[in-house]
Amino acid sequence: MNTIDLSIVIPAFNEEESISELVEWIHRSLAPAKLEYEVWFIDDGSTDGTWQVIEQAHARYSFVRGIRFRRNYGKSAALNTGFQLCNGSVVVTMDADLQDSPEEVPELYGMIAGGQYDVVSGWKKVRYDNALSKNLPSRIYNTVTGWMSGVRLHDMNCGLKAYRREVVQSIEVFGEMHRYIPVIARSAGFTRIGEKVVQHRPRKYGYSKFGMSRFVNGFLDLATIMFIGKFGKRPMHFFGASGLIFFFIGFCFVFYLSFTKLAFGHVGMTQRPAFFISLVSMIIGSQMFFTGFLAELVTRNASERNNYQIRNKLP
Numbered sequence: 001m002n003t004i005d006l007s008i009v010i011p012a013f014n015e016e017e018s019i020s021e022l023v024e025w026i027h028r029s030l031a032p033a034k035l036e037y038e039v040w041f042i043d044d045g046s047t048d049g050t051w052q053v054i055e056q057a058h059a060r061y062s063f064v065r066g067i068r069f070r071r072n073y074g075k076s077a078a079l080n081t082g083f084q085l086c087n088g089s090v091v092v093t094m095d096a097d098l099q100d101s102p103e104e105v106p107e108l109y110g111m112i113a114g115g116q117y118d119v120v121s122g123w124k125k126v127r128y129d130n131a132l133s134k135n136l137p138s139r140i141y142n143t144v145t146g147w148m149s150g151v152r153l154h155d156m157n158c159g160l161k162a163y164r165r166e167v168v169q170s171i172e173v174f175g176e177m178h179r180y181i182p183v184i185a186r187s188a189g190f191t192r193i194g195e196k197v198v199q200h201r202p203r204k205y206g207y208s209k210f211g212m213s214r215f216v217n218g219f220l221d222l223a224t225i226m227f228i229g230k231f232g233k234r235p236m237h238f239f240g241a242s243g244l245i246f247f248f249i250g251f252c253f254v255f256y257l258s259f260t261k262l263a264f265g266h267v268g269m270t271q272r273p274a275f276f277i278s279l280v281s282m283i284i285g286s287q288m289f290f291t292g293f294l295a296e297l298v299t300r301n302a303s304e305r306n307n308y309q310i311r312n313k314l315p
Contacts, residue, residue: 003165006030006037006109007088011078012096016049017205022098023057023064029102035109040065040082041096045072076178083168089113091168095159101199108162111194118167118190119182121153122160124200145222149183153195156182160198164190177221187228235299239292247285253278 008026012019019041030037041054043066054066067081079093090112094100104122111120138157146152157179171184182193231238253274261269269275 004038004088005035005090005113006105007082007086007091008037008039008102008105009042009079009082009086009091009093010039010096011042011044011075011082012046012050012054013044013072013075014046014048014050015096015205016046016053018096018098019050019053019057022096022102023061025098026102026105027061027063029105033106033109035106038063038065038087040067040086042066042078042082043068044074044078045069074176076173076176079178079181080173083171083173086165086168089165091163091165093159093161093163098204099201100160101201104160104196104198105162108160108196111196112162112164116192117162117194118164118192119185120162120194120196121155121182122158122198123154123195124158125154125197127200141219144219145180145183148222148226149180149186151183151186151193153182153193155195156180158198166190175221175224177224180222183222183226187230233299235295236292239288239295243285243287243289243292245285246281246288250278250281250283250285253281 010022023039026039041057041064043051043054045068051066051068054064054068058064058066065085067085069078069081082093083091090109092105092108094102094105100122108120108122111117138155142154142156145156161181163181163185167185167188167190170188170190171181173181173184177184186193227238257269257272257274257278
């Protein structure tokens with residue numbers, strides 16, 4: 001399909017009450033902007049009437065499109081599928097629960113289409129969530145994520161974001177990594193990341209689909225992204241260097257034990273703590289070193305081994 005101005009990707013899981021209202025809201029908000037746009041609803045295995053409502057919206061509005069998963073795969077899978085299907089030169093993501101305002105979309109579109117940014121993340125400066133279960137953990141999460149990744153945003157997990165099409169075509173989102181798309185985009189070479197204060201609405205229908213496990217899983221995914229982004233194509237540099245450090249520590253303890261044995265005639269070397277430290281360190285060092293070798297064999301045979309992001313190309 002030909003590229004259009006704007007694609008909106010909306011994951012939906014058991015949101016039958018809000019879909020129709022959201023479609024009408026999008027239509028009203030984008031009509032003055034006179035953009036050619038499409039709206040992709042990704043039904044993430046809903047067990048209610050979400051898909052039927054999407055079908056009804058599609059019959060009424062030509063810009064509504066939809067995909068239905070056979071089961072619930074998660075928000076990351078829904079977004080990744082939407083990114084593969086969309087045709088807009090600018091891609092905006094938002095949630096289906098009416099807490100994100102479509103009235104923000106024209107300005108987000110302008111920030112990307114104007115060439116100023118590759119990614120613009122929404123910042124829900126005024127929130128209507130529970131302060132103890134969401135607001136406070138969110139602040140801690142954003143602070144730690146910014147410190148670890150170098151991408152400092154006030155609201156990394158805001159569902160309302162805008163991207164240049166090249167960004168979503170160059171990244172892959174899986175697991176629960178939808179929270180870190182700006183970090184993934186930066187590791188792919190898209191460094192112009194901005195932020196915009198957006199409206200946050202109280203939840204009108206249903207309930208939140210995310211539990212407390214998102215905090216543990218989120219930090220594990222962040223560690224994965226940081227490692228893949230830096231060492232994904234050269235794992236030996238991480239495992240090999242770590243293995244050499246452990247092996248060197250073990251060797252130093254062996255040297256110390258040998259010196260004290262020869263110089264002072266100490267007996268019972270195998271009963272001293274230093275002996276066990278040296279043994280464990282050398283074993284760990286050897287294991288990490290060989291892990292690096294195995295990881296290199298895997299990456300060298302991977303089909304995407306030499307897929308690098310190209311910014312410009314002269315004919």
